[in-house]
Amino acid sequence: MENQFIKFAIENGVGKIALNRPEVLNSFNKGMAMEVQQALDICNDDATIRAVYLTGEGRAFCAGQDLAEATADDAPDIGYIVEHHYNPIVKKIRNIEKPVICAVNGVAAGAGANLAYCCDIIYAGKSASFIQSFCKIGLIPDTGGTFFLPRLAGFQRASAMMLLGDKISAEQALNFGMIYKFCEDDKLQEEAYALAVHLATQPTKGLGLTKRLLNLSVFNSLEDQLDLERDLQAEAFKTNDNKEGIAAFLEKRKPVFKGE
Numbered sequence: 001m002e003n004q005f006i007k008f009a010i011e012n013g014v015g016k017i018a019l020n021r022p023e024v025l026n027s028f029n030k031g032m033a034m035e036v037q038q039a040l041d042i043c044n045d046d047a048t049i050r051a052v053y054l055t056g057e058g059r060a061f062c063a064g065q066d067l068a069e070a071t072a073d074d075a076p077d078i079g080y081i082v083e084h085h086y087n088p089i090v091k092k093i094r095n096i097e098k099p100v101i102c103a104v105n106g107v108a109a110g111a112g113a114n115l116a117y118c119c120d121i122i123y124a125g126k127s128a129s130f131i132q133s134f135c136k137i138g139l140i141p142d143t144g145g146t147f148f149l150p151r152l153a154g155f156q157r158a159s160a161m162m163l164l165g166d167k168i169s170a171e172q173a174l175n176f177g178m179i180y181k182f183c184e185d186d187k188l189q190e191e192a193y194a195l196a197v198h199l200a201t202q203p204t205k206g207l208g209l210t211k212r213l214l215n216l217s218v219f220n221s222l223e224d225q226l227d228l229e230r231d232l233q234a235e236a237f238k239t240n241d242n243k244e245g246i247a248a249f250l251e252k253r254k255p256v257f258k259g260e
Contacts, residue, residue, distance in 0.1 A: 097208025
């Protein structure tokens with residue numbers, strides 16, 4: 001897969017996606033959106049890929065939409081951009097039954113912040129910041145922001161962030177429950193990628209079923225969720241990784257999971 005706007009590689013069972021328009025703080029244009037979608041499809045379909053790692057090149061994670069493209073004379077309607085550029089990315093990240101780790105380096109603004117929020121585990125560099133910048137230009141949050149941020153930070157905080165456009169530091173984001181961890185900037189890629197590599201050695205089928213349960217827990221009643229836990233536990237119990245995990249426990253050794 002040749003790319004112009006992202007870097008994509010498969011290493012150590014991890015599909016590594018790096019947004020690569022550093023000269024414009026990795027803001028999204030159509031080409032980048034299409035390449036991210038294609039990379040996610042590969043990560044979903046390739047059984048050798050057991051975790052996904054998403055980050056940005058340069059001094060920013062993602063500054064959101066490239067406004068020069070969106071306001072050009074030949075630009076499509078903004079609703080078209082949201083529907084065809086961003087929404088498929090969010091759906092692919094949530095539906096891929098493998099862990100998606102996001103490493104936020106520098107600013108994550110607008111759609112860039114909301115792209116991070118839809119991932120499974122978020123790391124951030126100490127100097128990273130998160131901004132719901134839409135209100136500054138009279139737009140509304142998209143890319144799943146109004147869905148994920150209230151569930152991460154709570155309704156009041158999400159509402160304030162979206163109505164005021166305040167810059168949220170990595171430390172604040174951690175305290176608000178918006179990210180999993182933050183670390184020194186020069187350690188971010190090393191630590192976050194090490195987590196992705198670790199997850200790529202774990203029981204992928206079970207992790208994927210867990211992710212499916214978390215997705216559906218937002219909508220299900222307690223009874224429905226309990227029924228689904230029962231059904232998916234039975235499915236997980238039949239996997240080879242479950243058999244390996246039990247055997248390793250009984251034999252007092254480290255398990256070797258194959259993602260099967």
